[in-house]
Each structure stands twice: as structure tokens, then as C-alpha cells.
Amino acid sequence: MIEDILAKAGSGALLERQDALRLLEVATGSAEYYALLGAANAYARTAFRGRGVIFAQIGIDAQACGVNCKFCSLAADARRGQPACIKTLEETVELARELAASGIEDLFLMTTAEFPQEKFLAYGRAVRAVLPPQMRLVANVGDFGPAYAAALKEAGFTGVYHIHRLREGTDTNARPQARIRTMDVVRGAGLELYYCVEPIGPEHTHQELVDEMLRIRDYPVGVMAVMKRIAVPGTPLGSQGEISAAQLAKICAVTTLTARPPRAMCVHEPDELCLMAGANQIYAECGVNPRDNSLETRLNRGFSTEQARALLQKTEWEV
Numbered sequence: 001m002i003e004d005i006l007a008k009a010g011s012g013a014l015l016e017r018q019d020a021l022r023l024l025e026v027a028t029g030s031a032e033y034y035a036l037l038g039a040a041n042a043y044a045r046t047a048f049r050g051r052g053v054i055f056a057q058i059g060i061d062a063q064a065c066g067v068n069c070k071f072c073s074l075a076a077d078a079r080r081g082q083p084a085c086i087k088t089l090e091e092t093v094e095l096a097r098e099l100a101a102s103g104i105e106d107l108f109l110m111t112t113a114e115f116p117q118e119k120f121l122a123y124g125r126a127v128r129a130v131l132p133p134q135m136r137l138v139a140n141v142g143d144f145g146p147a148y149a150a151a152l153k154e155a156g157f158t159g160v161y162h163i164h165r166l167r168e169g170t171d172t173n174a175r176p177q178a179r180i181r182t183m184d185v186v187r188g189a190g191l192e193l194y195y196c197v198e199p200i201g202p203e204h205t206h207q208e209l210v211d212e213m214l215r216i217r218d219y220p221v222g223v224m225a226v227m228k229r230i231a232v233p234g235t236p237l238g239s240q241g242e243i244s245a246a247q248l249a250k251i252c253a254v255t256t257l258t259a260r261p262p263r264a265m266c267v268h269e270p271d272e273l274c275l276m277a278g279a280n281q282i283y284a285e286c287g288v289n290p291r292d293n294s295l296e297t298r299l300n301r302g303f304s305t306e307q308a309r310a311l312l313q314k315t316e317w318e319v
């Protein structure tokens with residue numbers, strides 16, 4: 001029975017590793033499954049005061065990325081022979097202006113690890129200049145040190161999306177310690193860290209998932225997320241398939257109850273089930289997208305702000 005664990009979560013106590021592992025054992029479609037989703041939904045509706053949240057991300061560059069993540073459409077192996085495609089600063093600023101006016105809360109700028117750091121700061125400054133002062137601006141880039149964290153802040157960024165990916169160093173060329181050091185640098189600089197358990201595939205163990213759910217206890221994280229791996233054609237892991245929507249909703253619920261994010265809980269790929277299982281935040285996406293072979297994800301996988309708003313409203317989140 002998981003009743004005791006759900007009661008513990010409901011009381012506000014932190015769940016232990018063994019609690020999260022037990023919740024991940026729950027069978028899809030069982031009474032316990034719906035109790036788990038219900039408990040996560042109850043947490044989210046209260047903690048987020050019924051508010052749904054829309055963030056947006058602009059993917060700036062498609063170029064062969066040497067980190068070569070085995071799930072990513074922008075990885076060097078996946079892009080072999082294809083020309084680079086990079087948004088100009090002017091295009092990026094225009095998109096930022098449009099997204100800011102569409103009703104989003106936070107705006108993310110994403111690049112591959114190949115994008116020059118100084119150039120990214122220039123993009124950041126130019127985008128910051130057209131955003132409302134209260135709008136958060138978030139960097140989603142490769143690893144960096146303290147001096148660059150200070151420069152990001154100076155350029156007007158308020159936060160950074162940075163994670164230790166599942167099987168980092170095995171399914172990616174990044175060094176796990178470098179990823180964690182960058183997260184430490186983000187915390188040290190007073191930038192907001194955004195975290196996610198990703199990219200979740202059928203092969204990942206419950207222990208691996210819980211490692212990432214618990215990692216945020218070392219950091220102040222306001223916005224947590226879960227993301228399933230998309231089987232992108234042409235990527236090495238594309239043949240390994242995807243977890244089901246039912247599995248993703250269970251992982252979303254367990255992550256919500258374990259991480260207890262105070263500001264928002266995000267899910268990729270967004271669906272109604274996860275928005276009734278702890279998630280209240282989804283993205284509008286444009287430009288390139290590691291989960292999409294289209295260079296303009298708005299034409300394929302990416303949601304517009306209107307589509308994100310409609311999905312949140314379907315599940316009775318106020319936006």
C-alpha cells in the first residue's frame with residue numbers, strides 16, 4: 001500500500017529515496033496509480049494556486065554539436081553533412097518580442113554547445129532590451145565557469161536551464177562532473193536554476209530517475225520538470241522507442257511529490273494526463289529543437305503560445 005507515503009507527502013514531509021522508488025513501482029491503471037496521480041494533482045493545484053504557466057524557448061542554432069548526445073537531432077552524428085542554420089540576432093529579437101506579447105512568463109534562449117559565448121551574450125542583451133522588466137530570461141547553453149555566469153547576469157539573464165542528463169557521459173560526450181560544476185556555478189552566481197529529469201527512455205531504471213529527482217535538494221530550484229525522450233529518426237537512441245503517456249504521468253506525479261517545486265512543474269511532451277498529475281507548466285517552442293528534425297519546430301512538434309494556453313485550459317488551469 002502506498003497510502004502512508006501519500007499521506008506523508010500530503011503532510012508536507014520530504015519523501016525519502018525508498019518512498020519515491022516504491023511509488024515508481026505502482027502498476028499503471030491500478031487504484032494506487034490514480035491515487036498517486038490524484039495526490040500529485042492536489043499538491044500542484046494548491047502549491048501553484050490553480051495557475052497554469054506558459055514559458056517559451058527560442059532554439060537559435062542548428063550546427064553539428066560535439067557533445068553528440070545520442071538522442072538529439074542537433075548532435076554531430078545526427079547532423080552529418082547538413083549545413084549549419086543559425087538565427088540572426090535580429091530574427092531572435094523579433095521572435096522574443098512576439099513571444100513576450102503573447103502571454104508567456106519566462107523566455108529561454110537555447111543554443112548548441114558550439115555557439116560562441118560572447119555572441120550569445122550579445123543575443124541576450126538585445127533580447128533583454130525588448131522584454132518587459134519583470135519577465136525572466138533564461139539561458140540554455142553548454143557548460144561554463146563563474147566568470148561567464150557573472151557575464152550572463154550582467155547581460156540580463158535571470159536564470160539557467162542546466163541538468164545532469166540521464167546517463168550523462170554514456171549517452172553524451174559531456175563529463176558529468178562538468179555538468180554539476182556548472183550547476184554549482186549557477187547557484188553561486190545567484191542565477192535561478194531550472195531542472196528536469198530527462199530524457200526518459202524505456203531503459204532507465206527507477207534508481208536513475210530518483211537520482212535526478214533528489215539532485216535538486218542540493219540547489220534552490222523553483223521550477224522542476226520531467227521530459228520523455230522522443231525517438232528522433234536518425235539518432236542512435238531513436239530505435240529504442242519511447243515510454244508511454246501513462247508512464248510519463250506516473251513519473252511526473254512521483255517527481256512532483258518528491259521535488260515539491262514551489263513555482264511550477266513542467267512536462268515534455270505535454271498532455272492532459274500529466275496536467276492532471278502534478279504538471280502546470282508547458283512551453284511554446286520555436287526555432288530548432290533537439291527533439292525535432294524540423295529546423296522550425298513551430299511547424300512540427302513545437303506548440304505556439306495559443307496551443308499551450310488551450311491545453312492548460314482544457315485541464316482547468318487558469319491562464
Ligand code: SF4
Nearest residue numbers: 065067068069072112
Ligand atoms: S542536447 Fe544540447 S549538448 Fe547535446 S548534442 Fe544536442 S545541442 Fe548538443
